Amino acid sequence: MRIACWQAACEPGVPRMLDRLRQAAASAAAGGAELLITPEMSVGGYPLGRDSMAAAAGPADGTACRAVEGIARAADIAIVHGWPETAGAALHNSVRLVDRNGSGLAAYRKTHLYRPAEPHFTPGGDGVVQARLGALKVGLLICYDVEFPEAVRAHALAGTDLLVVPTALMTPWEFVARTLVPARAFESQLYVAYTNWIGVNEGIRFCGLTTVAAPDGGLTTVDEPGERLLFADVDPAVIAAARATTTYLPDRRPELYGPVTAH
Template identity: 40%
Template sequence: MKLALYQMSATANPTPRARRISEALTRASAAGADLMVAPELALSGYGAGDALRDLAQPAEGQWCQHLQEVVEASGCALVTGFPERLGDTLHISAMALRPGRPPVIYRKGFLYGDYEKAIFTPAGPNVVTFEYAGLKIGLLICFDVEFPECTRSLALAGAELILVPTALPAQPGSPFVANAMIPVRAYENQVFVAYCDHADADDAFAYQGLSSIAAPDGTLLAQAPETGEAMIQAEITPAAYAEGRRLNPYLAEWRASQRAQTRD
């Protein structure tokens, strides 16, 4: 499977975000991508503040309907972040849209900082996967991937690729998350991890950029720069890393230990 990440510039742009994502999806498809990822809250902008309460839409809302049409027309699947209204509750969510299939929704388990906690409700740890292009794919959002348990839970559920829309701010520690933690999450679970950030700044935050696709051996298959809009791509081929899983059988050993405890 060919995977594309669309690192969006947060700098003011008169083009509506849904249109920017649609146009990027069309470009990604034309370049041969099977699936494209956009950042956390990509459809609203992360730094919109209290306006996020009014911008939030239900999972079956206009954003989803419009983007599903683009997915069907392009033949390229999409994962993108949006503020979700679920009854009286607001979540930071991601929608996974596939041609001819119903949407899959993931809600952020762990909120980061007072900004998010003042607006949204955390979903807590939750395991959401879907099948596409012969792969089992898991979803996380931003801060979730910094909890090793979240990635491990998806890997134990059989995920081969984990997609992480994010809004990593430009602050101390963020380069370490992007450059070191993401490859380690991939390596320690023997999975691919794709981390898709914003870049530049909006009225509230500056973003780290450095969107990347990490392989099961910890190498970065592709990485975007710290600034500017970018589209990066990589081939996702789990079979190419079978030897690494044999040499580093973390999941197999964990499963074996759990079976032994159950027998005891």
């Protein structure tokens, strides 16, 4: 499957972001991609001010999410997008996968919150959220989640082929994209698509470095600090070969460290 990661300039505002998403989806589809992946909280921008938060927030069947569904149908491409999800009195940092027909396949609520920037969100309670898209089992995490190896390994053990990670990685944490993301892909033997913002918003400077890391150590990265689409191919044969060559998953001995990781 050919995917496209949209490294987007962070320009907050729901109407503006939806217009730009519409253009990105059309360009990704024209480039042969079947799936477009956007940064963290892509409907509205990150971090969201009070007005933008109010405009973007809603349930999975709310106005913002329905708008993305329409964009997916019009461009004939599946889309992963983020938004502030309301659920009763709680507010979640969420991401959603919709298929090319605009049907919602999966939604995930960020479980590991970066507290300095996200005090108003409630953490989600489901660690592994997946959906089948074509020949691939696609899993969802958000930003800080990928920095916990247990979160990625849980996806690998559940059979995730492509782990999609919208992010809002800021300077000076570039090593997360350069070092941790490729390590996660290699040690858990799956693809990781890590899609970031670029530019400055609310005093935060985003570092870009959108990356698709393969399970065999292959790497496709946006090194230049600008907005662009990063195209990459996710090949199930590469996953199978990597898992046969580097047998981390069957060689695990969870009986030795299970009690440690449980606390």
